[in-house]
Amino acid sequence: MTTLKVNGHEHQIDAEPDTPLLYVLRDDLKLNAAKFGCGLGQCGACTVIVDGKAVLSCVTPLMLLEGKQVTTLEGLGTVSEPAPIQRAFMEEQSAQCGYCIAGMMMRAQALLQRNPKASDEQIRTELAPHLCRCGTHMRILRAVRRAARLMDTAELLPADQRSAP
């Protein structure tokens, strides 16, 4: 048994210690957002945040995560109460198939938590590990820039004014 904190909740995980976090999230905890894309750490679709840092969950074994805080896209917000990054991706319509998007959003979230004033160059550099095949890159960049602006102002607004349009 490994104790894992995911989205603020503590879970006892009955999985072999070499199980990659991705399978724990999807198979044991029934979370959808982190996606299997390659299992090789090459595409970024599985990205989640561990203790504030973007991590490729497909190559991060459970044994390294005892006591750490894992955040997935589900932990940021909901359709009715989206986090700024989620609201930004909705407002910019930044998806086609959307399979890569959850991973992109988590890395962008980690970046903006660290540096809310990230430049376009820094955003591009940060997203370098991520692949998108539909060619939605322009919109993804726009959404991350919008999220940065929303994060600057979102906390000032009451919750009922923070919902998506």
Add this chain to the structure above:
Amino acid sequence: MNVPMNPDRLQPSRRQVLAGGGALIVSFSLTDAFAQDQAAPAAASAPSPPGSLKTSPYLDSWIRIDADSSITVFTGKDELGQGFKTAFQQIAAEELDVPFASLKVVTADTKLTANEGYTSGSHSMQDSGTAIQNAAAQTRALLVAEAAKRLDLPAEGLKTENGAVIAPDGRRLSYGELVASDMLHVQAQAKSTLKDPATFRIMGQPVPRVDIPAKVTGGAAYVQDMRLPGMVHARIVRPPGYGAELSACDASAVEKMPGVVKVIRDGNFLAVVGSKEFQTVKAMKALAAAASWKEHASLPKQNDLAAMLTSLPAQSSTIFERSDPAVRGERTIEASYTRPYQSHGSIGPSCAVAQLADGLMTVWTHTQGVYPDRQAIAEMLHMPASNVRCIHVEGSGCYGHNGADDAAADAALIARALPGTPVRVQWTREQEHAWEPFGPAMITKLKASLDGDGKIADWNFEVWSNTHSMRPGGAGCLLAAQHIAQPFAVPPGKPLPLPEGGGDRNAIPIYSFPNAHVVHHFLPDMPLRISAMRSLGAYHNVFSIESFMDELASLAGADPVEFRLKHLDDPRGREVIEKAAQGFGWRRDQKAPPDRGYGFAFARYKNLAAYCAIASEVEVNRETGRPRLVRAVAAVDSGQVVNPDGLTNQIEGAIVQSMSWTLYESVTFDESRITSIDWQTYPILRFDAVPDQIDVHIINRPGKPFLGSGETGQGPAAASIANAIANATGKRLRHLPLTRRRIKDAIDA
């Protein structure tokens, strides 16, 4: 194509009623109610209704209204990430006069929806969108007619609003009150009274996509996210290469591994089933290590695809011929262009869930064609097709025929061995890259002459290509069916008929040349597994034609945009070209900054779908050869626009994806194996090379037919970039991909 109506939609009692003389159908005399403002396709005697209503004519195949006024719209097409679900909902809401959010759309499902074949070829708007639009308009007219009868008022005085028919005196009958059990079980009329586009409130608006909220919050959005009660996980151990045979496999140790439910071996089909996903992954690796294969060195030499293709046996046919002996060329040039095998490269490897219960096989799949896939799976399982149900659930974007159908077949084959248990099959990254059917390699040879005025006097175009569709088809198109002990043979490839074509898609020039000769060399032998990839042969043919147009413009000393306009009569095409050039700031005497170049290209997809022109600016690092698309400006005419943001998203995506194909991508292989099996061996675009800006200008054509737009950008983007590289470097590159190495070599040559 003769597509049968889905029998499941008809209750036997209904069918008997219909068979009894068709009184129910003809009793709805709509002749007066439907004005003649929507041109149906010409037919000699009985004009047929437009779009997919031709093949699935009953209105209730498309629209259901329940007594509580809830409305469901059915489409036989898939949502693949193009945004159709939203666009179809807009169309139906508009023509039915109901709020957008008040209806829901059900996508391809062999039990519920019409058979619309494949979701491919940029056909969804013109087939399904048109059917839904006309079915909705005719449904609305039936509801108005029913209200007129009940209220004893003339139909002309009634209006519809917010899901109800409203009389001038304010009386209101909701659609749910008006609808009777069989009211919509009537065949569509050939013509509909469609709304005046000037009154549109929902169509033409950038309505946010209905699928995006779930996708950005971790909702269940994909077949990969399905978790049925009692579901088990399966992994396949594929052969190491085409035709490899399983010579030995001692699975006893694997069977004892934790969580393993079953090892399945059927000829060369090898799979393992487990209760937990990662335990199954580990078992797959152990099973792969336990398997010995006899491999065959059957693949061609990769380093000379052009010679390989032109040496294969060919079925050659002249597909276009025009002759004007009075016009003679003075200066002649020729060139040859090649394209390698390329991968769809879906970010999510293929996945499917299947369950055999009570003799019925249900398959949840991201196939592009639930009906053809059902047919193929049923054939493989020796089951009647009526006992197989295929339900489309979104997967990762596919861009054509990827591993989706094969994963569906894998899941069905394994589920048959575990009756009652839902089985989820997830391909690995390496399997998707190695086993997906690739976009075929192609070669084109062009030769043309200019007359004394610098106009093209004669044009010769030859293309060598495999077919561009090995979709099922039949069971023989499915990997699992090819690998089992009693295998199904791969069917022969067939050229896809013109005017849409396959390898010859867009091979016939849209320009007016006095002399033209176009030959298609169809290659039946397929050394690599190939099938449909977004835009089929149009990608390479447009790349070739539009590159060569620039070479000819250069020979004529003409501006590339003016040169194209000089040869193009089609007014909509001309407007698209002018719009893109204007948006880009294209000038006849323009000169790009150092190490940068400007390029232009244009095509009308299939010469019958959307028009697209793209101007681009590319920078080339002369030291390394590294190219980058800096900005692109596109103009597109897709007929009546339903969702402008959705259309813009498609064109932006097409440019970026085509740029990746064009600059980076080729499948690699040795004599027996595919060697490009992940993102390191098959590199694609990363964020460091993403353009600074892409602008898309839409030319809306209110009331005109929907033109497919999902693939129209692929060819022009490639040629526009190639032309910009030539403009930047002074060197013409004719062999895809236009890699850093090839550019560097050209600069240094």
